[in-house]
Amino acid sequence: MRRISTGSPFERTMGYSRAVVKGDWCFVSGVTGYDYATMEMPEDVAAQAANCFATIARVLGEAGFAMADIVRVQYTLTDAALVDRVVPVLGAELGEIRPAATMVIAGLIRPEMRIEIEVTAFRG
Numbered sequence: 001m002r003r004i005s006t007g008s009p010f011e012r013t014m015g016y017s018r019a020v021v022k023g024d025w026c027f028v029s030g031v032t033g034y035d036y037a038t039m040e041m042p043e044d045v046a047a048q049a050a051n052c053f054a055t056i057a058r059v060l061g062e063a064g065f066a067m068a069d070i071v072r073v074q075y076t077l078t079d080a081a082l083v084d085r086v087v088p089v090l091g092a093e094l095g096e097i098r099p100a101a102t103m104v105i106a107g108l109i110r111p112e113m114r115i116e117i118e119v120t121a122f123r124g
Contacts, residue, residue: 006036024124030116045114049089052117069121075103076116
């Protein structure tokens with residue numbers, strides 16, 4: 001088993017890995033819209049979603065996976081009114097991959113967070 005970190009302070013303080021690789025599987029923890037290099041969060045939910053996918057792609061690449069290996073995705077949005085604003089980003093990133101998906105409306109741990117995206121990838 002291999003653990004991958006983005007260096008986010010949340011990983012250490014909350015006790016989790018950004019991703020865990022087990023054989024041909026990669027489980028990527030929920031990613032929010034921070035730019036982890038600067039720890040800045042855009043206000044716009046579409047920009048947050050784009051940051052989420054940039055982090056996911058980077059983590060999958062480090063783990064030896066590609067975006068095309070994503071088989072499962074869960075989106076958590078803080079408000080159903082945000083869905084229409086993120087749909088273009090979701091379609092641009094995963095429209096051709098078409099993993100099994102779930103979308104949930106729920107609160108997130110910080111008020112600036114509007115979306116969190118979790119994926120599972122399989123190469124086999």
